[in-house]
Amino acid sequence: MAKRTYFTYKGIHLPTIGYAEETLRRTENEFQLLDDDMVTVSYPKSGTNWMLEILGLIWHDGDPSYVQNTIMFERSPWIETVDGLEIALKYPPPRFLTTHLPFQLFPKSFQHSKSKIIYVVRNPKDVVASHYHFAKFCDALEETGTMEEFLEKFLNGNVVYGSWFDHVKGWIKLKDRPNFFLISYEELQQDLRGSVERICHFLGKELDSHQLDAVVKNASFQTMKDNKMSNFSLIPNMDHSRGKFMRKGISGDWKNHFTVAQSEHFDHIYQEKLQGLGVTFPWD
Numbered sequence: 001m002a003k004r005t006y007f008t009y010k011g012i013h014l015p016t017i018g019y020a021e022e023t024l025r026r027t028e029n030e031f032q033l034l035d036d037d038m039v040t041v042s043y044p045k046s047g048t049n050w051m052l053e054i055l056g057l058i059w060h061d062g063d064p065s066y067v068q069n070t071i072m073f074e075r076s077p078w079i080e081t082v083d084g085l086e087i088a089l090k091y092p093p094p095r096f097l098t099t100h101l102p103f104q105l106f107p108k109s110f111q112h113s114k115s116k117i118i119y120v121v122r123n124p125k126d127v128v129a130s131h132y133h134f135a136k137f138c139d140a141l142e143e144t145g146t147m148e149e150f151l152e153k154f155l156n157g158n159v160v161y162g163s164w165f166d167h168v169k170g171w172i173k174l175k176d177r178p179n180f181f182l183i184s185y186e187e188l189q190q191d192l193r194g195s196v197e198r199i200c201h202f203l204g205k206e207l208d209s210h211q212l213d214a215v216v217k218n219a220s221f222q223t224m225k226d227n228k229m230s231n232f233s234l235i236p237n238m239d240h241s242r243g244k245f246m247r248k249g250i251s252g253d254w255k256n257h258f259t260v261a262q263s264e265h266f267d268h269i270y271q272e273k274l275q276g277l278g279v280t281f282p283w284d
């Protein structure tokens with residue numbers, strides 16, 4: 001296997017596999033967002049693909065055949081990746097798009113568009129645990145080292161897509177805009193049906209109670225785990241014998257990985273960095 005490396009674009013680390021400076025430049029400066037675009041935005045490992053499954057199901061009235069027959073990066077391409085940008089450019093509107101980009105690298109055309117943003121956020125400690133395991137088998141990601149070493153890198157923003165704190169702070173600034181919808185992984189877990197109803201409302205899509213039930217059933221962890229179009233088993237550059245993308249799908253797994261001292265250190269930095277954010281998350 002080739003040595004895993006990142007390059008840096010405007011201060012943000014990104015994998016050399018699947019990404020290129022020229023694509024990032026085009027995405028930021030040339031890509032035209034359309035008023036009817038629906039963009040899922042998240043920091044990696046926050047429940048992005050869960051949201052894509054939910055959106056694909058909502059858009060097809062709960063019928064799972066679309067998400068079972070179309071791979072997730074075709075359903076909702078990542079606009080900052082080399083292949084994703086090309087798919088997005090050929091996508092007939094209305095488009096579902098995805099990105100992990102921090103706000104400052106998002107397409108500038110957003111300023112003049114009414115495109116809808118769904119921002120998915122997750123307890124950063126669970127993001128750490130999820131990334132730590134994902135990096136063991138995803139060849140695009142750098143080796144994490146020990147949990148202690150990875151934690152320091154994460155807290156310093158020295159990881160892929162940069163600082164979690166800056167990502168959240170950058171995007172949360174949009175929280176009062178009518179085309180911005182904030183939802184957490186934890187809310188999806190606590191009340192998936194209610195969350196789906198809220199997402200439908202935001203998208204202006206009405207579903208009857210049977211259709212809602214079908215979305216909830218088909219977006220469950222187990223159903224997604226069995227869906228090869230969503231469970232990453234068809235994605236290249238991954239050694240699936242070393243781990244699974246659909247790993248645990250729970251909240252609080254960080255407790256199995258952090259020491260008490262690591263958790264306290266994390267809390268200290270978290271409070272310092274997110275002071276005055278004006279938003280309370282389910283894990284706060």
Ligand code: PPS
Nearest residue numbers: 044045046047048049050130220221246247248249
């Ligand atoms: S990525 O690689 O950045 O796009 O990953 P992302 O999709 O953002 O996040 C992956 C984590 O989401 C979990 N997941 C789910 N949890 C509950 N229910 C469903 N349906 C679901 N689908 C995905 C997935 O298991 C990863 O979390 P961990 O903690 O590693 O299990």
